Amino acid sequence: MLNEFDIDVIELDRWICCGLYHGLTVDTAYQAVAPIRNLIWAQTNAEKLSIDNNYLLTLCSMCYNILKSAHLRYLRDENIVKRVKAYLNDEPEYKGNIKVIHFIQVLDEIVSYSKIKEKLVNNLDGLKIAAFYGCTLLRPREVAIDNSENPQVMQNLPRILGAEPITYPYVNQCCLGYLVTKRPDLVWKRPADITNSAVDKGAKIFVTTCPLCAYNLLEGQKNVFGDVKRSVFYESELIAYALGKYEYLKNDRLNLSENILKGV
């Protein structure tokens, strides 16, 4: 999608899982090994291609959180640097200047909204949407892409596309994340509550950026209600549809978009 706004996105030569495995543990150094390795590979790639802005773009909120957190800890904590370096003695040194940036931030901070509006093909005229941030774009505060208590960035873009974001209390609620792998029975009530609140406020769809939030929201609805009351869209899908760039949507997603978003 970003190519539409003259932003070149390059896939790294090498990348591994962001390092989520340890990201949520309390242990200190080891959790930074995988993310810092990714940052080092990004650094190598940037040097090879002489890219000087050093942006590392993530589409997933969790990847953003893990990579950015590790980057900040590496800059702040000498002890982490020492220990991570000892593990990463097969890699060049991380210089600490990779800028981890989320897709939403690119649209918000680099692409101007007027530029997006110029390309609008399918106005989402008055479509009520429930933005759902989950945790990883907003917490902890040091990596938050917006105000943690009253975030707006994810509503701003749909507004440009003609949609009407609703205000509801669960916007920055936790979806209960990976607890779903261990105790789904504890998880399902949360997405159901979130959905009920969104429905009460008139929302027709959810919009999120996090695959895990999307999964829990959908599966939670199926488990509690027996069907999906409100479909979950990624912000990138919403913009692809609104800009008429159907080639960026998989067939089933395009059908869903046409069924739900058309004629509103």
Add this chain to the structure above:
Amino acid sequence: MPNTVEPVKEVRTGKKKEIQGALGAGKRMVTIYVMGKWYEVPAGLTILKALEYLGYRLVRGVGCRAGFCGACTTMWVKKNDYRLYSGLACQTIVEDGMYLVQIPFVPAEKRLYDIEELEPTGSVVLALYPEVARCIGCNSCTKVCPQEIQVMDAIQEIIRGNIEKAARMVFDCIACGSCSLRCPAEIKHFHVFQLVRRLYGKYIAPKAKHLERRVKEIEEGKYDGALDRLIKAGPDKWRELAEKAQKGEEVEI
């Protein structure tokens, strides 16, 4: 070969260790430890040859002696070095102070599957080997691989579902198992990689058209007559035909 030559007389002159005799007069000796025991062996031998030089008769943990079969996995540490090194005994030259242990066999369970019933996807591999998803990106596997495969990258490609890319990356795997011994996620890479290559070969690689044609010809009986005549001809005729063929002459039956 070291283990077949006559016993050699060792001469020690101060710090410089030298050897006299058939094996290599004047050669420098190095000190190695084999499962805790101290030995001196001529420098320049491979670990495998050094072991045989010392009189060990290897019945496990040895195979092709050419760096291909992956049977002679060996691990060692060096003095004043925290690293645990790994390599093939037949390809690694002994170094002074090596503390060696032979790995006769890397224990690993190969999951049962019917290749005909699988699909070439990452989830199929993960269903058979769920531990693949436990990769924490430590890169210990890549560090020890004697074939210089990017082992961790290949595992990550599998997690992403890129079977073809993974299969190409691990083509050189000789199943020595060093990576699996080091893996904190307890992945048994060589079994996983074998599955990935099989999936690639069966479902992704382009089919060899000429092979299909030849199989069809055989099934249609194109060569049945010639084969029958050949079987009936008997050993003397076979010898005569083979000699002709070796000279590059046309052979008819």
